[in-house]
Structures are given as structure tokens and as C-alpha cells.
Amino acid sequence: MTSHLTDAELVARCRAGDEQAWAELVERFSRYVYAIAIQGFRLSETDAEDVFQEVFARTYERLDKLRDDSAVKPWIAQLTRNLCIDKLRDRARVEPTEEVDGGKDETLAELDLALTVREALAAVGEPCSDLLDRFFTRDESYKTISERLEIPPGTIASRISRCLVKLRGQIEGRNDDVGPSGVR
Amino acid sequence: MSANAWNEERLGELLRLLRPAPEGWVDAAAQLPRLRAVLDDLVARAESDAAFRAALVADLEATLAREGVEPTPAIVRALALRIR
Numbered sequence: 001m002t003s004h005l006t007d008a009e010l011v012a013r014c015r016a017g018d019e020q021a022w023a024e025l026v027e028r029f030s031r032y033v034y035a036i037a038i039q040g041f042r043l044s045e046t047d048a049e050d051v052f053q054e055v056f057a058r059t060y061e062r063l064d065k066l067r068d069d070s071a072v073k074p075w076i077a078q079l080t081r082n083l084c085i086d087k088l089r090d091r092a093r094v095e096p097t098e099e100v101d102g103g104k105d106e107t108l109a110e111l112d113l114a115l116t117v118r119e120a121l122a123a124v125g126e127p128c129s130d131l132l133d134r135f136f137t138r139d140e141s142y143k144t145i146s147e148r149l150e151i152p153p154g155t156i157a158s159r160i161s162r163c164l165v166k167l168r169g170q171i172e173g174r175n176d177d178v179g180p181s182g183v184r
Numbered sequence: 185m186s187a188n189a190w191n192e193e194r195l196g197e198l199l200r201l202l203r204p205a206p207e208g209w210v211d212a213a214a215q216l217p218r219l220r221a222v223l224d225d226l227v228a229r230a231e232s233d234a235a236f237r238a239a240l241v242a243d244l245e246a247t248l249a250r251e252g253v254e255p256t257p258a259i260v261r262a263l264a265l266r267i268r
Binding site: 031 | 198
């Protein structure tokens, strides 16, 4: 379920009551929000789920207040960070031995960069996006990928490699000023 | 920056960082608009019909299930807050 709508176009459709667009917005940012909560702030699954649902509930309620539709990504990122910190403070009140960790800037910067790569992957499109997603983020074996995508197992490694070349081209073509370490 | 900085290993590393969120979480968030509509309707009915409100308060989970909404703890909590 990935379209080529820009973030701003997607937000505009959500605001107009398009439920499909809302589902796509959730899909587009779900991994990012999840990663910030789990990797950036090391929340438990239970706390991460609370944060995750609250992020999207508030996003839904406050879309009208977003000043710049194209800024939805940093807006969601900031909202997620704030809610993670609130959650950690709540925990620290209940379990005072726990330190409140404001999230590692390095990790959060890596996640921002990872989202940029993921956006580029969506732009590369099928079959590469599905193939790379299965291999890198779903940890599917060559055998499973071969069965699911009906391609010979012996060609998967070379296909992955070709898709990574395409992905790299997409990133370099559209985002020349962003280095792989996130340094502009 | 080296021309090879976006090498396969680095791209793989970055792709691995954004793993799918649990499907149930994503589905629940995606259903928010529909859920809001159901909750709005339940709250409106509760405000205009005391008997309905009593039944609703007595068993939030059953009411949600009857409306076709899976009564997850978060949804039950949201409804409880609305009819308080």
C-alpha cells in the first residue's frame, strides 16, 4: 500500500476525510514511530504500544493544526519523542530507580536517515521494494523469498544486489546533499 | 564523501533499522477514523438515551463488540473516558 503521493498530498487527503489516505499515512510512518520508541528510547513493548497509538491518535486529531503539510514527518518525530519521554518519566515515578533517558541523538539521527532510505525504496518501486523489504527487514530466507515471489533461489542474491544499486541511484539522484551518516 | 559511501552494507544496515511495527498496532491506528465515528455515535446515543447509557456503562466491551469493534484495552479506555 504505497502510493507516490507526497507527504503534503497525503496529509491533505487525510484532512479531507479520506480513510484510505489515513491508512497509508499510518503505514508510511509506522516503522519510524515504532523504531523511535523501541530503539531510540528502549521502551518496553507495552509502553511502546501506548506511545504508538497515542502518536497516531494525536496526529489524527491535530492534522488541522499542522501549519505545513510537508512537515508532517518532523512533526510526528517530535511528537513521538515527547510521548516517549513522558512515558519514561511516568515509569521513573513508579519505579524511581529507572533513569529517564532522553533518547540517543545518534540513534535518532540514524532512524531519520533510515526513513530517507525507506522513502527512496518506495520510489524505486516493485519488485525491488518487496524483495529488499523481505530480505532486510523481515529476515526472510532465500528459500522463503523464492517461494513467495516465485523466483529461482539461485538468482536472489544477484537480484538483491541489483536492487541495492537501484536504491543507491535513487538516493544519490534525489538527495545529493545527504551523506550516509546523515551529515549534510 | 567517498563515492562508495552508500555501499550495499550501509544500505542494508539502514534498511534493517526500520522493521515492521506489529500488525495489530498498525491496523488499530489505521482504523482510527472508523473507530472515532463509532465512538461518536455511541456517545451521542448514550447522551440521549439513559437506558442505553446504563447498558453501555455496565458492559463497554460487549457494546463495542456488538458495534463490530474489537474491544481492545485502549479502545475500551477511550470509550470510558468519553462517557465519563
